[in-house]
Amino acid sequence: MNSLQRYLPQDKKKRTLSLLIFDIIISCLASLGAVYVRFDMRYDVVPDHFFMHALQYLPIYIISVVLIFKFFKLYDIYWGSATAKNLLTIMGATAVVTLVQFFVMSIAHLDMPYGYFVLSFAFLTGAEWLLRFSLRIIKAFSDTTAKDDPTIVLYGAGEAGSAILHELKHSNLTEGRVVAILDDDRNKWGRYIDGIKVEGGCGSLKKVLHQVKPQYIYLAMPSATPTQRKQLIEAIQATEAKVKIKVLPGMYQLINGEISVSKMRDVDITDLLGREPIKVNLDEVVGYLKDKVVLVTGGGGSIGSELCRQIANHHPKKLIVFDIYENNVYDLQQELKRTNPDVDIEYLIGSVRNTHRVEEIFADYRPQIVFHAAAHKHVPLMEDSPNEAIKNNVFGTYKVAKAADKYAAERFVLISTDKAVNPTNVMGASKRMCEMIVQMMSRRSKHTNFVAVRFGNVLGSNGSVIPLFKKQIAHGGPVTVTHPDIIRYFMTIPEAVSLVLQAGAYARGGEIFVLNMGDPVKILDLAKNLIRLSGFEPDVDIPIKFTGLRPGEKLYEEMLMEEEGMKDTPNKLIHIGSPIVFDDDHFENELKELNEVSQADTPDIRRYIKKIVPTYVMPEERK
Known part of the structure; x- marks a missing residue:
C-alpha cells in the first residue's frame, strides 16, 4: 500500500x-x-x-x-x-x-x-x-510508495506489464512497489514506463537482481510459450537470487481485458515442463460422449475426478461416478452440483472387486462408455501388499471388462502407466496384466472396443512427489529424494485426462495409446526447482536428503515395450503401440491360477506374476 x-x-x-x-x-x-x-x-x-x-x-x-x-x-x-x-x-x-x-x-x-x-x-x-x-x-512529484512494501522486478514492458505497473502504483487494493523493469525487446531498453526504467533483458537479470534485491519477480508475458517461460524461470533461478516468481497465466486475460495483480499466480512446477500442453480434438471427444451413458470407475481419484469434470462438460446423457472411497465422491458431488447442475450424475459407492456390485451397476445403467481408473497405484505399498494389488488391479479390471462386454458397452478405456513396461514392481506388473486383459477382451468381444492409455507421472495427483515436496518444504525440510540420478516423465492431470478422452475417440480395439511426453525430468532438479520457487535456496535454507531407491523403484521409466512398435495418430503427441500377440486361453488359465493364489494370500505370489509377465523383474533379480 x-x-x-x-x-x-x-x-x-x-x-x-x-x-x-x-x-x-x-x-x-x-x-x-x-x-x-x-x-x-x-x-x-x-x-x-x-x-x-x-x-x-x-x-x-x-x-x-x-x-x-x-x-x-x-x-x-x-x-x-x-x-x-x-x-x-x-x-x-x-x-x-x-x-x-x-x-x-x-x-x-x-x-x-x-x-x-x-x-x-x-x-x-x-x-x-x-x-x-x-x-x-x-x-x-514524489515517491509515495511505502518503503516496507514488497519490492518487485517486473519482467514484461508490454501492454500487460504496463497494466500491472499502473495498478501497483495507483491502487490502494494492491501492495508492492516496482523497482525495475526488464523486457526482451531491445527497442524498449532505456525507456521509462510510469517513471520506472526498462533496464534491459534476460542478460541483465543477474545484475539487476543483485542490485535491487527484489522479493518478487512478476512475469507479465501472457503471450510467452511454455518453452520461453521455462527458459526464463531457469535463468532467474540460475542467478541464485532469493526471489519468489509470479506469472500472468495466459493470453485470454490480455484479450478479455482481465490484466490485474489479482490474476497473477505463483509459478507452478508445471511451468518448468517446457512444452506445449496437449491439445485434443474436442469435436471428436464430444462426438462419442454426447448423449451417452458414461461410467468412470475410481471416479473420486485424481485422474477419475478430472475425467468426470471434463466428461460433464461434454453433455453426456448420464454420468456414473463409481468409487469405494466415499469422502472423495462426496467432495466431487458438491463440486459438480455447483459447476454442472444440469448434468444427470449418479454417485455410487462400491468396489470393482465385488462381482455382484459391478454386475448390478451395468445391468441397471447399461453404460455405453467405460473409463476404468480404479486401481491401487502406490508402488511401495503394493510391494508390501502384493496380493491386494493383484485382487484390486488385475481382477477388478477383469470383472469390469467382462461386464462391459456382457452388457455391450461401446468402449472400454483402461488407465495404465509407464510402470507396466518391463516392470520392476508388483504395481507395474499388475498394470501390465491389465493391459493384457484389455487386449484379450478386444480380440474376443463382438461389441466393445477395448483400449489402454499409458502415461507417466501425473503432477499434483495423490501420492505424486510434488505434494510431498511441498509439505516437506513447508516444514523446513529436508526434501527427500530417493536417488540423485532418478528421472521420470511428467504430465499434468488435465493433459492426462485429455489423452484418455482422445484415446476413447481413436479406439478401434486392442490399442495401447502412449503420449509423447517430451524429455524426462530429473527428480533432483524437480526438488531444487520447487525449493527455489518457494523462495529458498537448496541445501542452504532447505536441505535435500537422499534416501535410496525404494523396493521395486526404477532409476528411469520406459514408455513403450520394444516388441510393441509405434504408430502415429492424428494427434501427433499420441502414439499407438501395436497389440502383442499371446495365447488368450493360456493367459486366462494363468489368471484363474493367479486368482486362487491371491485369494489365499500366498507369500510367494511374485513367482506366479513372473509366469504371466516374463518381463517382470523380481526382487532377487534386481541388481
Missing part, C-alpha cells in the same frame, strides 16, 4: 463523506469567490444585491452539486487511479451544475452578471479536478 494512501480513509463510506465535505467547501468558495473575482477582487465595489443573490442561491447550489455529482457517479471512482476520462466526467458534471444554476437563478430573478456563471464554472471545475487528482499529482 502506498504511504500516502495509508492516511486516506480506507472505508468507502468514510471516503465518500470526506469528498462530500470537500465538495460543500468548494461549492461555497466557487459561488462566492466568483462574485469577488468578477468585480476585480475588490470587495468594496461588489454590489450588495449580487452578493446577496449568491448567498440566497448557495444552499441550492450545494445540493445541486452533491446530487449531480452523485448522478455522474463521481463518488464511486477511486481517485488514486483516476484517468483522463474522469476529467471529462468532472467537466460534464460541473457544466450541468452551472446550467442549473443559470436557469434557476434566472427564474428566481436572482440577477447575476454572465461573467459570474463562467467564473463559478471555472472555479468549480478547477477545484474539483485538483481535489480528485491530488493523489495522482502528489505521486507524480
Whole structure:
C-alpha cells in the first residue's frame, strides 16, 4: 500500500463523506469567490444585491452539486487511479451544475452578471479536478510508495506489464512497489514506463537482481510459450537470487481485458515442463460422449475426478461416478452440483472387486462408455501388499471388462502407466496384466472396443512427489529424494485426462495409446526447482536428503515395450503401440491360477506374476 494512501480513509463510506465535505467547501468558495473575482477582487465595489443573490442561491447550489455529482457517479471512482476520462466526467458534471444554476437563478430573478456563471464554472471545475487528482499529482512529484512494501522486478514492458505497473502504483487494493523493469525487446531498453526504467533483458537479470534485491519477480508475458517461460524461470533461478516468481497465466486475460495483480499466480512446477500442453480434438471427444451413458470407475481419484469434470462438460446423457472411497465422491458431488447442475450424475459407492456390485451397476445403467481408473497405484505399498494389488488391479479390471462386454458397452478405456513396461514392481506388473486383459477382451468381444492409455507421472495427483515436496518444504525440510540420478516423465492431470478422452475417440480395439511426453525430468532438479520457487535456496535454507531407491523403484521409466512398435495418430503427441500377440486361453488359465493364489494370500505370489509377465523383474533379480 502506498504511504500516502495509508492516511486516506480506507472505508468507502468514510471516503465518500470526506469528498462530500470537500465538495460543500468548494461549492461555497466557487459561488462566492466568483462574485469577488468578477468585480476585480475588490470587495468594496461588489454590489450588495449580487452578493446577496449568491448567498440566497448557495444552499441550492450545494445540493445541486452533491446530487449531480452523485448522478455522474463521481463518488464511486477511486481517485488514486483516476484517468483522463474522469476529467471529462468532472467537466460534464460541473457544466450541468452551472446550467442549473443559470436557469434557476434566472427564474428566481436572482440577477447575476454572465461573467459570474463562467467564473463559478471555472472555479468549480478547477477545484474539483485538483481535489480528485491530488493523489495522482502528489505521486507524480514524489515517491509515495511505502518503503516496507514488497519490492518487485517486473519482467514484461508490454501492454500487460504496463497494466500491472499502473495498478501497483495507483491502487490502494494492491501492495508492492516496482523497482525495475526488464523486457526482451531491445527497442524498449532505456525507456521509462510510469517513471520506472526498462533496464534491459534476460542478460541483465543477474545484475539487476543483485542490485535491487527484489522479493518478487512478476512475469507479465501472457503471450510467452511454455518453452520461453521455462527458459526464463531457469535463468532467474540460475542467478541464485532469493526471489519468489509470479506469472500472468495466459493470453485470454490480455484479450478479455482481465490484466490485474489479482490474476497473477505463483509459478507452478508445471511451468518448468517446457512444452506445449496437449491439445485434443474436442469435436471428436464430444462426438462419442454426447448423449451417452458414461461410467468412470475410481471416479473420486485424481485422474477419475478430472475425467468426470471434463466428461460433464461434454453433455453426456448420464454420468456414473463409481468409487469405494466415499469422502472423495462426496467432495466431487458438491463440486459438480455447483459447476454442472444440469448434468444427470449418479454417485455410487462400491468396489470393482465385488462381482455382484459391478454386475448390478451395468445391468441397471447399461453404460455405453467405460473409463476404468480404479486401481491401487502406490508402488511401495503394493510391494508390501502384493496380493491386494493383484485382487484390486488385475481382477477388478477383469470383472469390469467382462461386464462391459456382457452388457455391450461401446468402449472400454483402461488407465495404465509407464510402470507396466518391463516392470520392476508388483504395481507395474499388475498394470501390465491389465493391459493384457484389455487386449484379450478386444480380440474376443463382438461389441466393445477395448483400449489402454499409458502415461507417466501425473503432477499434483495423490501420492505424486510434488505434494510431498511441498509439505516437506513447508516444514523446513529436508526434501527427500530417493536417488540423485532418478528421472521420470511428467504430465499434468488435465493433459492426462485429455489423452484418455482422445484415446476413447481413436479406439478401434486392442490399442495401447502412449503420449509423447517430451524429455524426462530429473527428480533432483524437480526438488531444487520447487525449493527455489518457494523462495529458498537448496541445501542452504532447505536441505535435500537422499534416501535410496525404494523396493521395486526404477532409476528411469520406459514408455513403450520394444516388441510393441509405434504408430502415429492424428494427434501427433499420441502414439499407438501395436497389440502383442499371446495365447488368450493360456493367459486366462494363468489368471484363474493367479486368482486362487491371491485369494489365499500366498507369500510367494511374485513367482506366479513372473509366469504371466516374463518381463517382470523380481526382487532377487534386481541388481
